[in-house]
Amino acid sequence: MLEQLPTLEEIIIWGGYIGLFAIIFSETGLLIGFFLPGDSLLVTAGLFAARGQLDIAILVPLLCIAAITGNATGYYIGLKAGHALYNRPQTRWFRRDQLIKTREFYEKYGGITIVLAQFIPFARTFAPVVAGVAGMKYRRFAMFNVGGAILWIASMTLLGYFLGRTIPGIEHRIEYVIAIVIFISISPLIFKYLKHRFGKKPPVPAPEEVRDPSHPAS
Numbered sequence: 001m002l003e004q005l006p007t008l009e010e011i012i013i014w015g016g017y018i019g020l021f022a023i024i025f026s027e028t029g030l031l032i033g034f035f036l037p038g039d040s041l042l043v044t045a046g047l048f049a050a051r052g053q054l055d056i057a058i059l060v061p062l063l064c065i066a067a068i069t070g071n072a073t074g075y076y077i078g079l080k081a082g083h084a085l086y087n088r089p090q091t092r093w094f095r096r097d098q099l100i101k102t103r104e105f106y107e108k109y110g111g112i113t114i115v116l117a118q119f120i121p122f123a124r125t126f127a128p129v130v131a132g133v134a135g136m137k138y139r140r141f142a143m144f145n146v147g148g149a150i151l152w153i154a155s156m157t158l159l160g161y162f163l164g165r166t167i168p169g170i171e172h173r174i175e176y177v178i179a180i181v182i183f184i185s186i187s188p189l190i191f192k193y194l195k196h197r198f199g200k201k202p203p204v205p206a207p208e209e210v211r212d213p214s215h216p217a218s
Contacts, residue, residue: 008044008178017058020045021066028124028149029070031077038124039156040178046160047174056161060154067149071114071128075141078132102126103133111140115148124152 011019020041027038042063049056102123106113117127131141163170163177170177 008041009048009174011041012045012048012054017054017062020059021062024063024066024153025070025073027070028067028118028128029073029077031074031125031129038121039119042153042156043160043163043177044174046157046162047164047170047177048160049157050161050164056157060157063153063157064150067118067153068146071145071149072142074125074128075132075136075138075145078129079135081129081133099126099129103130106130106134111136111144114141114144115151118148118152 011023015022023041024038026032045054045059045063046056048054049059102113102117103126105117105123106127109116111131113123113127114131117123128141128145160177
């Protein structure tokens with residue numbers, strides 16, 4: 001079954017600008033978009049632009065619009081659906097556990113979560129929804145949304161474009177580039193896990209000594 005799935009290059013060739021727009025919008029705006037290959041797809045699109053198969057001047061603004069409007073859609077889904085989403089059962093197409101983890105992340109870091117989540121798989125799908133559920137003012141959300149979307153799209157696509165322009169034949173080693181990008185994307189989750197797993201745990205207080213009531217205190 002996995003052999004029948006299209007590669008990133010095939011997705012870009014078949015879908016073009018419209019396909020790329022739809023994927024980025026779905027990953028950021030629809031709750032079923034958590035499985036889509038956002039980071040690696042952007043870097044691959046940048047490599048295509050370096051080869052002249054896409055126009056980088058069209059690619060970056062177009063995908064920024066896709067991410068911004070996708071995030072805004074997720075925000076309104078959260079705003080309208082409210083806390084009912086947290087009671088929705090988990091399915092293959094709806095990851096309730098990731099929604100809850102994103103909420104915990106939001107409660108810890110606040111509005112900057114919208115920016116940070118753009119670089120974290122799964123979280124980028126649910127962070128706008130959580131902001132909507134939490135009732136974040138749209139003007140404040142829009143500030144984080146626009147900044148985070150532009151930073152994510154530009155950094156990933158221009159990384160691919162830069163590699164394609166400076167390293168001859170890099171497109172023939174694209175799997176290594178994607179592996180590095182995926183590792184960088186999930187590194188915050190790895191760091192958080194390692195910190196939780198091996199971090200210093202608070203000392204357990206020793207139980208208070210129980211004094212025999214038959215012996216008076218000295």
